[in-house]
Amino acid sequence: MEQVLQEFKDRIAGATAERPLRIRGGGSKDWYGGALRGDVLDTRGWRGIVAYDPTELVITVRSGTPLSEVEAVLAEKNQMLAFEPPHFGADATVGGMVAAGLSGPRRAAVGAVRDFVLGAVLLNHRGEVLHFGGQVMKNVAGYDVSRVLAGSLGTLGLLLEVSLKVLPRPFEETTLAFSLSQADAIRTLNEWGGQPLPISASAWLDGTLAVRLSGAAAALKGARSRLGGEEIADAAGFWHSLREQQHPFFTAQEAPLWRLSLPPVAAPLELDGNQLIEWGGAQRWLHSSAPADGIRAAAARAGGHASRFRAGTAADARDAVFHPLAPAVAGIQRRLKQAFDPAGIFNPGRLGNDY
Template sequence: MADLLAHLQAHVREAAANASPVAIRAGNTKSHLVGRYCHARPLDVGDHRGVIDYQPDELVISARAGTPLPELESVLAEHNQVLPFEPPRYGGRATLGGTLACNLSGPARPWLGSVRDAVLGVQLINGEAQVLNVGGKVMKNVAGYDVSRLQAGALGTLGVITQIHLKVLPRAQATQTLAYEMTASQALETMCSRAREPRPLTGACWVNNRLFLRLAGAASAVRHTASQWGGEQLDDEIWSQLREMSHPFFAGKAPLWRLSTAPNAPHCEGVEQCIDWGGAQRWLRGEARSLDLPRGAHLSLFAGGDRDTEVRGALDPVQQRLQQRLKKSFDPAGIFNPGRLYSWM
């Protein structure tokens, strides 16, 4: 529990003055995931931690970026609330700041949203070492540009996130996992059909020829839906295995690819797969670059493989120009996490 804002600001000021890039890190759980390797001098945010404010009946919590997720979750649990986006804790060291920067969300994402959806406001140190407070601590705030959500998935390339305000939700009263034997194509069809029904569905994944559905919400609704949908009733272990990537599918050194797509896009054959997010996120092992991908889908190298080349697809020239200019508007000297998102950024 420490406030290192002034210290971090001084570091950024010095880095900017010397045009000396920094690699922002806290729990250091994701430097080999999501983005490219960043070889700059580390700037450690991990000690800038602690919950600053929590108003359970406003559904809002504020914490410093270096706060480990388990610390945040245990504060919420005292009031029977949770982080709805189910972020991976990666052994308990993953922090709130890193989670937002990487925009990592678990199996509930299509139904309860991502960390990008939950963020209400951030405090950020930009490339001119100015401390900016954008967004706020209220559910609705449309004054100014949405700089808070812009941090989600920016991999720390726009500034040092120092504080985050989040919307949280009550813990579901009851949950039930259902499992069914079926092929990937049958599973995709079933996931999409089930997601069209007004039922308390909060998870849909497929791995090893089994479809898993999770119901979560009011006990009466979960019970009733489970009795209608049938299947084998299981405990909820599969969802934490997915969330933490501790499922055997994720073991080993083979490159792990993430395909972001429309949930009803056809199954691509020819590579080992695990389907999550009701079909909208597909994990692939091995060599995926040569696969015939669904239209509008995006492939990125999540873990393993060569992380010194580009790990995500090229942008069209207009997007690339806008993104470069945006980067420059926050970080004119290019000091934050150079190369982490793209080699040219």
């Protein structure tokens, strides 16, 4: 592995703003974010589980390790990555999982990727190996770097290792279906959200609300009796299809796919196109060819933001992917980029033109 690490350092030493590096694992999320630029720096040679202590619920993994390999090891101990990271391809790696910062259906119940990152090892623009989080040191700039890396799309440096908190798998799960309008589904989810119910995922589409219950058998029996609804057959397949965007909602439409992050209590948005609602109302997927400015304005009025997740056949796939940041937040992001990558050699433009 020392030879691989030295190769990484040599590539970084030879990179420039005119010839940057495109950090890439399995490439399963190449479509996500801004334009791809630079010479590929393949992380898959830097792989393997460094440490795993099931009793402490912590696993430390190199960035090029296949995500499926980590999940298989955890499954042997009846444990899991609770935030249910989407793979979007068989070659997904742990580094790509952290860099993309995407979470699956269980995110509203347990937290996002960044909430499970305990520590990280980063190779910076000088070829220095830095340890953050629970490992060795804090960032001198004052940021919680191990969490900042989640969702940074590789723009701050080359992630070498990450330590993740894992959780036991639920004893039992079941999914219930209810016939509800979008407005009634949002209202109902918010009512249930304030009650001691073992809800671990929710999704509304075309007049049907699906709610997953996870926990002990007694808790699920009580919740089923209280909520009613009809049990869904092949519930595991249903939630997997949402996580991996293989459900017909995602695959059968050509319009751009928008991801809207809103307050859970936000009323239904009157926008052209088809919608799917997750995370108790907080995440809303929209297939629409409506103008980007109109979609983003509607999301902003509701107290949230909108990003074009996937481009449609008629859309420019690399223009204005993410919702414009507020000036103060944009300033923080620029300073982060300047502090970690002043030469602009790591994944330039993946988060936007300035990053």
